[in-house]
Amino acid sequence: MTHRTPRGPRALVAAAAASGLLAACAGAGGTAAFGGDALNVLMVNNPQMAQLQKLTAAHFTKATGIKVNYTLLPENDVRDKTGQDFSHQTGQYDVATISNYEVPFYAKNRWLLPLDAYAAQDTAFDQDDILKPVRDSLTADDGRLYAEPFYGESSFLMYRKDVFAEKGLTMPARPTWEQVAGLAAKADGARPGMKGICLRGQPGWGEVIAPLTTVVNTFGGTWFGEDWRAQLTAPEFVRATEFYVGLVRKHGEAGAAQAGYAECLNSLTQGRTAMWYDATAAAGSLEAAGSPVKGRIGYAPAPVDRTKSSGWLYTWAWGVQKAARHPDKAWKFISWASGKAYEALVGKEAGWAAAPAGKRASTYANEDYRKAAGAFAEVTREAIGSADPRSPGTQPRPAPGIQFVGILEFSDLGTRVSQEISAAIAGRRSVGEALRKSQAMAAKIGEEYRNR
Secondary structure: OOOOOOOOOOOOOOOOOOOOOHHOOOOOOOOOOOOOOEEEEEOOHHHHHHHHHHHHHHHHHHHHOOOEEEEEEEEHHHHHHHHHHHHHOOOOOOOEEEOOOHHHHHOOOOOOOOOOOHHOOOOOOOEEEEEEHHHOOEOOOOOOOOOOOEEEEEEEEEEEEHHHHHHHOOOOOOEEHHHHHHHHHHHHOOOOOOOOOOOOOOOOOOOOOOOOOOOOHOOOOOOOOOOOOEEEOOOOHHHHHHHHHHHHHHHOOOHHHHHOOOHHHHHOOOEEOOEEEEEEOOOHOOOOOOOOOOOOEEHHHHHHHOOOOOOOOOEEEEEOOOOOOOOHHHHHHHHHOOHHHHHOOOOOOOOOHHHOOEEEEEHHHEEEEEEOOOOOHHHHHHHHHHOOOOOOOOOOOOOOOOOOOOOHHHHHHHHHHHHHHHHHHHHOOOOOHHHHHHHHHHHHHHHHHHHO
16 A cells, blocks of 8 residues: 655654543653663553563663663653654654554654564564464564564453442343443442443544544444545444444543543542443453452453454554664563563563563463453453454455554544544534534545545
8 A cells, every 4th residue: 555755743643642641650751861871762651561661670671781761651642752753763762662553654664673683583582472463463564574562452341240240230241332331321320429431532543533433343334435435424433423422421431531541441440430441451450469440340342233343453562763772772672571571570570460461372371371361361362363454344445454544644634533522522512513524634535545
């Protein structure tokens, strides 16, 4: 597929600022002291990354002598900063967390250092152990590997088993969205201050747009038809969006228009919501030692409507800037952070349920992991294995992607559309008005592709 040359980093990454840090990660970031012999790593402020930061000095640095300076930022901000640094090849950061969305574009523009040779020489890393869907998503059209996964994920439904039992509610083995809406209504108010469900509403193509697009897919919609005609005002897209916005407005969390992954994780952990549809990676935090909801959460496949499955495919992965000052040190860091031994270290320090999984076949064969993560391990592996970026819905589409459209322009388009959807969730405009404005934006991009 041919893509336009980027007009700068903000054409690649969403510029919308995220609101608030996950409480558990507050103060974990800060600006790195650049220069010298230290490795500079930029990463998203998710719990798994905060755990990595805590373990680095006593394990990686002690073993290798390599000091690591971390900068942790919210998801939207880390995308923006990575795009700026890598596009200009300033070398400020040696390594950054990037996703399977960015890899094709970063690789095409030669912003990333290929990692094939490093992986081939490092036999202990065991590249063949990386799950094929994840490995393929980090390999560009030229057949070269450009990133290594820290963890992989799909999406599923999490719910409070104890609250469901108290209310006499039963989660279906494979729930539909209609069933989930009914359960949310019955669970709403089950305990003081508890809402029925938490769904992302925060602006950002990687925030509200991610779960919403999986709903659109299973409701039979798509962003673009096979002929690149925008479909945001098509009946299927409208019905899915009205359903999502209506559900979160009726039974979702307070301040939903500013709630993202971190806020929903806090809500479920702190007993403020009975259900949450989001990333499978969240289970590690929910089941970690010290979690107040450990052992109380049930896990079900991503809800569906017209498709058999609807989970997304995503990985936070380590990319090395081509202008990195310390590429060999960068690989040593990646080999440690994405290796089997690091998973075992997290298992020892925080419990195997907290290990950054979703990337290695050996993890799911590990008895210690299976014992600790039995509640969600198989659901996660099945979701990752059934994810189909080429055909995630009911109709053909012109570009791959499940929770995003795999084109360069989507980061900007998705962000602008997300602002419209968040405004609808906040009650500042109707879903119809939001989608009409969004359709106009998408139609311009579709027309450009049709005319090439």
